[in-house]
Amino acid sequence: MSRDIIRTHGEHAQRLRDAVTGSGILDERLRRGALEAGPDGDPLAEPYGALVRQIREDSSRVTDAQVRAVREAAGSEKAAFELVFAAAAEAGLRRWDAAVRAMTEAGDATD
Amino acid sequence: MRLTDVERGDSPWHRALIRMISRVSGMRLPDAARVAFYDRGFAGPSLGEWTQKTMRGPSAWSVSERELMAACVAAWNSCPFCVGAHGAIAVRGLDREVLERTLADHTTAPIPARLRAALTFIEKMTREPEALAAPDVEAARRAGVDGDALRDAAAVAAVFNVITRYANALDFAIPTEAEFEKSAGMLLRRGYS
Numbered sequence: 001m002s003r004d005i006i007r008t009h010g011e012h013a014q015r016l017r018d019a020v021t022g023s024g025i026l027d028e029r030l031r032r033g034a035l036e037a038g039p040d041g042d043p044l045a046e047p048y049g050a051l052v053r054q055i056r057e058d059s060s061r062v063t064d065a066q067v068r069a070v071r072e073a074a075g076s077e078k079a080a081f082e083l084v085f086a087a088a089a090e091a092g093l094r095r096w097d098a099a100v101r102a103m104t105e106a107g108d109a110t111d
Numbered sequence: 112m113r114l115t116d117v118e119r120g121d122s123p124w125h126r127a128l129i130r131m132i133s134r135v136s137g138m139r140l141p142d143a144a145r146v147a148f149y150d151r152g153f154a155g156p157s158l159g160e161w162t163q164k165t166m167r168g169p170s171a172w173s174v175s176e177r178e179l180m181a182a183c184v185a186a187w188n189s190c191p192f193c194v195g196a197h198g199a200i201a202v203r204g205l206d207r208e209v210l211e212r213t214l215a216d217h218t219t220a221p222i223p224a225r226l227r228a229a230l231t232f233i234e235k236m237t238r239e240p241e242a243l244a245a246p247d248v249e250a251a252r253r254a255g256v257d258g259d260a261l262r263d264a265a266a267v268a269a270v271f272n273v274i275t276r277y278a279n280a281l282d283f284a285i286p287t288e289a290e291f292e293k294s295a296g297m298l299l300r301r302g303y304s
Contacts, residue, residue, distance in 0.1 A: 009266045012161035019154035051280075059279035060189035067113045067280065077116035078150055084280045085154060092273030098240035099232075099265035106248035108258040 013096050020089050026074060026082040034086035038094055047073050048083060055087040112142050113282045117149045125149070136297070138290045142283035143196065143274075147303075159304035162270045167302050171260040174299070175204025176226055179213060180267040183230055186214050187237045190275035192283040197271075199288075199295035228254030232261065233268035 007015070020035045021028065033044045034052045043049040047069035054062050071080040112118040120126035125148045133140045147159060166177050178201035185193030194214065201210050213220040217230040228251045235243055251261050286294065 007160075007164065009161070009165070009262055009269075012157070012164060012266075013269065016154060016157045016161060019157040024150070024153040055276050055280050058189070059276040062280040062282075064113060064282075071114070077114045078121065081114055081117055081150055081281075082153055084277050088273045088276035088280065089154065089158070091276055092269045092271075095236050095240040095272050096265065096269035098243045099236050099262075099269070102243040102245055102248050103258065103261065103265075105245035106252070107245075108248060108261070 010100070013093060016089060017093060020086050024082045025076070026079040030083060031086045034083055035090045035093070038090060051083065052087040055084065056091050059088070112145070112284060113280070117281065118142065118145055120145070121149055136293065138286070138293055139284070141196070141286055141290070141294055142281065143192070143278065146277065146281070156304070158270065158273060161266070162274070163302050163304035165263065165266040165270050170263045171257070172263055173204060175201050177263070177267050179205065179210060180230065180233060180264060181271045182210065182214060183217060184233065184237055184268050184271035185275050187234060188272065188275040188279070190278050191285055192278045193271065193275050195285065195291045196294060196298070199291040200298055203295060203299065225255040225260070228256050229261065229264040232256070233264050236265060236268045237272060
């Protein structure tokens, strides 16, 4: 059985978090900021902040201009991709954490 | 696709692979697969591994049920690419009418009560995660969703709250229905990692 299947969901969530903060070419402060800030955290400097907020709040309304601005500020398409990915990962992981909290409150052993 | 580097591939090998797969399959390789090939030194492989476990690993939910959950998360996040891609896989194991009625309103769709309860939980997880609490878990439990099944459903919601967001942000090209159908076969055979 492959390692993907053996690891628990909690372990996979942590591996995803660690991969976003611990790898990539985008400045670590931006990757970490996108991943850890959340809706109540300190916003990232512009133009990064606007794209991260848009991805978090309604990704269907992200514009070409928002992505282009980040691409120019970050210096490469790969760096821009990593910011997009980090912002998306924040949204998924925050929801995973919320589900785990609810399950823990309800007395379900978490993985 | 807003980033041409992602669309094309970031190495000569990946560019050649993308061209070859597109040629052999007779269709443009979908943007989700192009993202999976891209920036492999970053976090994509970790997400792919979690997605593989979530969507294809042992679970109380069938593959079709999990793909239905993914399509619902995509609908709640207004991601037409993921609705199309995962709906096309879901209907390999359940009726198209069930898919369409569940996407329209899972509370009245002709689906088992435990699946309905899991979808209710992950809808709240998607739309109002900060409001999710023990009563939501207890409601799912009363409908027959045990801890493992609820964790599996929550994992579908978690990974697809990630995937739908980057699909939208990168403006994935929307395949035709025939292309979604062809891709469904490939995803069922290959999986996600």
